Amino acid sequence: MRALLIQVLLVLFFPAVALATQEHGGSEGLVAHELGHIFFIFSMTYLYLKIRSSRTGSKGIRWIGRSAVVFVFWNIxxxxxxxxxxxxxxxxxxxxxxxxxxxxxxxxxxxxxxxxLFLVAAILLFLAGANAVGSEMLERTKR
Incomplete structure (x- = not known):
């Protein structure tokens, strides 16, 4: 356990080159990747519209709907x-x-x-929503 902690600290404080530019394997890889973004845009738009039309009183579901909007911006x-x-x-x-x-x-x-920035915000909103939904479900089971 101690060795693992030392390794994690070394990686955090003395990182190697990140090489953060990612290639998508030629035009075929880029097209497939971009199609994934388009599919995700439509999926998150559908989720948001479905949540909005359901008029649920759940605070957690509303947070998940907000995360869907930010995921759309991230994808665009x-x-x-x-x-x-x-x-x-x-x-x-x-x-x-x-x-x-x-x-x-x-x-x-x-x-x-x-x-x-959009991606991290969307993930945090989604996690806040999932956490709130979990709390709401716990409240219901206690009654």
Whole structure:
């Protein structure tokens, strides 16, 4: 257990190179990946509309509906970011830096940074909703 704790601390405080740019395996991989984003957009839109039309009084379900909206925004930003990335010449990525040379580079840079904010917010909203639903169910079983 102590060795595991030391390993975790070493990884957290002395990380190696992250290599955070992910390629999608050529155009076929990108198309499949983008189709996944489109499917997720439609799924989250459907979930939100279904929750809204049910007019449930559950606080947790409403939080899950809000998370669906933020997931839609995340998917849109990520979808656009992936498309714009294909417009940037590969030589713009040199070493540890990207050389901002035009609108696609700016859109990609801002999108790459902001998409994670949307994703974390959506996950936190979903977890808050799931937690509230669990608490509501516990309350009902106690009665």
């Amino acid at each position: 930003v990520t979808f656009v970011t992936h498309i714009v990335r294909e417009m940037i010449p590969s030589d713009a990525f040199r070493g540890d830096a990207i050389h901002i040379t035009g609108a696609p580079s700016v859109i990609w840079y801002i999108g790459s940074l902001s998409e994670h």
